[in-house]
Amino acid sequence: MSGFENRDSDDVVFASAECVSLADFMASGLFQRTYAEGMQLVEETSAYLDGPGREAARGLPREASLAYAGESMRLTTRLMQVASWLLVRKAVHEGEMTVEEANSEKYRLATKEIARQPRFEGAEALPERLQELIARSERLYARVERLDTRLRMTGPVAPAPHPLTESFRRVEAFFREHLAMDFSDQRREFGRRKNRPE
Structure with a gap:
């Protein structure tokens, strides 16, 4: 309008x-x-x-x-x-x-x-x-x-946030957290294998 x-x-x-x-x-x-x-x-x-x-x-x-x-x-x-x-x-x-x-x-x-x-x-x-x-x-x-x-x-208008921005942020945080956990598990597993006697 x-x-x-x-x-x-x-x-x-x-x-x-x-x-x-x-x-x-x-x-x-x-x-x-x-x-x-x-x-x-x-x-x-x-x-x-x-x-x-x-x-x-x-x-x-x-x-x-x-x-x-x-x-x-x-x-x-x-x-x-x-x-x-x-x-x-x-x-x-x-x-x-x-x-x-x-x-x-x-x-x-x-x-x-x-x-x-x-x-x-x-x-x-x-x-x-x-x-x-x-x-x-x-x-x-x-x-x-x-x-x-x-x-x-009229000044510069700040863009309105996308309605899904918060959802995307949560999904990203979820994957970051789980990827970090998976990476830590992989490092521990790699360490165990490395220290295992042959």
Whole structure:
């Protein structure tokens, strides 16, 4: 049973564990959904900011124009962080990178201060499409941040003992004991034969 429960497309509830393994994460299908959503959002945002968004920004009043610049910067920063995190986890799953490398400071989710800042003044006047992209990026970033925390909490798991280990140990001890006794008997017999007059 996976440690994830996907209750809706915008959020993830971790159902049964504080930490999860990358294998569980991948097997749950959550990575594929998050990866697809993240890359799609990157494409949508890029297309909007390079096209309709640029046009919309020209007609904004000064305060909203400043909010547009600040919020669009935060939006792209957030999505760059998410895309980088997803690509690193994919590389680990495909054997191109170790878990230790992926968990290094180099690949840690950064810019959390930027991602969590309150909206800029005048943000409520921003184009509706931009506000939608911002809200989706915030939810996606929060999801990835939770996933990152749980994956980093996963330490090396000690293998569970085989159910027959104790039985094997007893059988081995039995044979060792009897082989030792047989060997002692053979040595005594050999000694008697050696000392027997011919």
